[in-house]
Amino acid sequence: MSESHHETKSGPFELIFNNLPVRTVLGLVLMFGGSYVSKNYQEVFEQISHQYGVPVDLGKTVATFGVFLIIFPLVNIFFIKPLADAIGERNSTLEQTFGEAEDLKVQMQKMRSEYEARLVETEADARQKIEAQIKEAQALRQTLMSEAAQRADELVARATQEIEAERNRVLTSIRTQVVDLALSAAEKVIAENMNTERNRKLVEDFISQVEVAR
Amino acid sequence: MEFLAGNLAPFIASAEKGEEHVGFVGILTYAIFVLIVIFCLMAYAKKGMNLRVFKNPILNCFEQLYLFIEKMCVGTIGSHGRKYVSILMTFWMVIFASNVCSLFFPAAPTADVGFNLGMALIAIGYVQYEGIKTNGFFGHLRHFGGPNLGNVLLAILINPLIFLIEIVSEVLKNVSLSLRLYGNIEGGHLAASAMNKLGEGIYVPFGAFLIPIKLLTCVVQALIFTLLLSVYISLVTHHDEPEVDHESADEKERWESGKIAEAMIH
Numbered sequence: 001m002s003e004s005h006h007e008t009k010s011g012p013f014e015l016i017f018n019n020l021p022v023r024t025v026l027g028l029v030l031m032f033g034g035s036y037v038s039k040n041y042q043e044v045f046e047q048i049s050h051q052y053g054v055p056v057d058l059g060k061t062v063a064t065f066g067v068f069l070i071i072f073p074l075v076n077i078f079f080i081k082p083l084a085d086a087i088g089e090r091n092s093t094l095e096q097t098f099g100e101a102e103d104l105k106v107q108m109q110k111m112r113s114e115y116e117a118r119l120v121e122t123e124a125d126a127r128q129k130i131e132a133q134i135k136e137a138q139a140l141r142q143t144l145m146s147e148a149a150q151r152a153d154e155l156v157a158r159a160t161q162e163i164e165a166e167r168n169r170v171l172t173s174i175r176t177q178v179v180d181l182a183l184s185a186a187e188k189v190i191a192e193n194m195n196t197e198r199n200r201k202l203v204e205d206f207i208s209q210v211e212v213a214r
Numbered sequence: 215m216e217f218l219a220g221n222l223a224p225f226i227a228s229a230e231k232g233e234e235h236v237g238f239v240g241i242l243t244y245a246i247f248v249l250i251v252i253f254c255l256m257a258y259a260k261k262g263m264n265l266r267v268f269k270n271p272i273l274n275c276f277e278q279l280y281l282f283i284e285k286m287c288v289g290t291i292g293s294h295g296r297k298y299v300s301i302l303m304t305f306w307m308v309i310f311a312s313n314v315c316s317l318f319f320p321a322a323p324t325a326d327v328g329f330n331l332g333m334a335l336i337a338i339g340y341v342q343y344e345g346i347k348t349n350g351f352f353g354h355l356r357h358f359g360g361p362n363l364g365n366v367l368l369a370i371l372i373n374p375l376i377f378l379i380e381i382v383s384e385v386l387k388n389v390s391l392s393l394r395l396y397g398n399i400e401g402g403h404l405a406a407s408a409m410n411k412l413g414e415g416i417y418v419p420f421g422a423f424l425i426p427i428k429l430l431t432c433v434v435q436a437l438i439f440t441l442l443l444s445v446y447i448s449l450v451t452h453h454d455e456p457e458v459d460h461e462s463a464d465e466k467e468r469w470e471s472g473k474i475a476e477a478m479i480h
Contacts (some may be wrong), residue, residue, distance in 0.1 A: 066330025
């Protein structure tokens with residue numbers, strides 16, 4: 001009566017129930033047979049109805065057999081099987097879509113984890129580069145500072161030397177001028193006839209003593 | 215008026231000497247009308263079947279019905295119960311549509327014992343057919359004999375008795391299925407008529423207030439018929455009873471739930 005019979009081996013029942021034309025013919029025969037029974041045994045049924053209180057008409061029962069014998073395969077082929085197929089197809093499509101979505105989700109999570117790993121790696125790389133640059137800059141600064149300090153020391157030393165030399169030169173010049181002035185003054189004081197060379201020696205010694213004393 | 219009454223008499227419920235009766239042609243007409251309505255609805259529902267999402271409301275109803283019956287089959291019969299969805303759904307649709315027909319017309323196919331008896335005989339015949347197909351002819355007969363009692367004397371005394379009771383029970387399943395449906399639908403009609411008579415004097419159709427309950431009866435009776443059929447199929451397509459040998463706890467639970475459902479409905 002239903003699709004289940006397709007899988008059974010063919011016996012007399014299957015031969016009748018699996019064959020749609022045979023079923024249809026049998027159903028029509030039963031419907032007309034029911035009509036015949038109902039018409040010709042009406043009095044018997046009415047008698048039963050009066051006796052037992054149940055209005056039974058076996059002709060209708062036989063005809064109902066026929067009707068259902070026809071409509072079971074019709075309903076199944078016309079509607080239930082397509083409906084089951086449509087529901088199954090929709091379910092499989094949904095399952096497929098959910099599977100694809102799940103795959104995409106997994107792929108996305110994988111990409112995200114890869115991206116995060118790459119981001120972490122990039123950050124670490126950048127941090128390492130920045131630290132290296134900072135170290136290099138600090139080293140350069142140290143070098144520049146030491147060079148500058150060295151240069152400043154050199155400049156200071158050279159300036160000190162120049163100042164010393166200039167001071168010596170100025171002192172020598174002053175000393176010469178003082179000697180000259182002293183000699184001039186002594187010449188004027190002592191007047192003439194004096195050994196100029198000897199006097200100069202005396203004066204220079206005196207000045208030297210004076211310088212030492214200073 | 216007499217002309218109309220005379221010509222429509224086979225198609226409508228006619229009251230004669232206090233008895234309501236619809237003839238063969240009348241029931242056949244109602245049955246054809248019900249089938250036309252069902253096929254029209256199915257044809258309309260098929261329009262939205264090729265879409266990815268079912269938007270057709272009628273198709274949605276059919277889909278829910280299909281899923282409900284499939285779940286009922288699998289829950290009651292087991293995983294092999296899906297192959298019975300077709301027959302159960304056809305029964306459900308015919309019974310429900312006939313019951314709904316009884317809400318608007320003076321008679322309906324399911325308000326006739328002959329029609330209901332035909333459906334019951336088909337259902338029980340199909341159950342026997344499935345039982346024979348599953349267990350073999352003698353295996354199916356042995357199934358009626360009850361469990362193996364172990365004692366030969368007990369087996370000789372008790373098993374034939376159980377066999378007899380089971381055979382009577384199988385025959386009476388037809389009667390119970392048909393009379394239950396007939397009683398509920400025809401009873402609804404009689405109750406509505408009686409209540410209408412109460413309001414005749416004041417022109418109030420009190421019987422109309424019964425429509426919600428009758429609508430509930432339409433659904434419940436269709437459900438009961440199909441549920442009982444699935445339980446009967448479940449009982450004959452199981453290889454053994456749970457006390458003797460059962461494949462799994464699920465099978466046992468399903469078998470017991472089937473028995474309980476049957477007992478509750480009875």
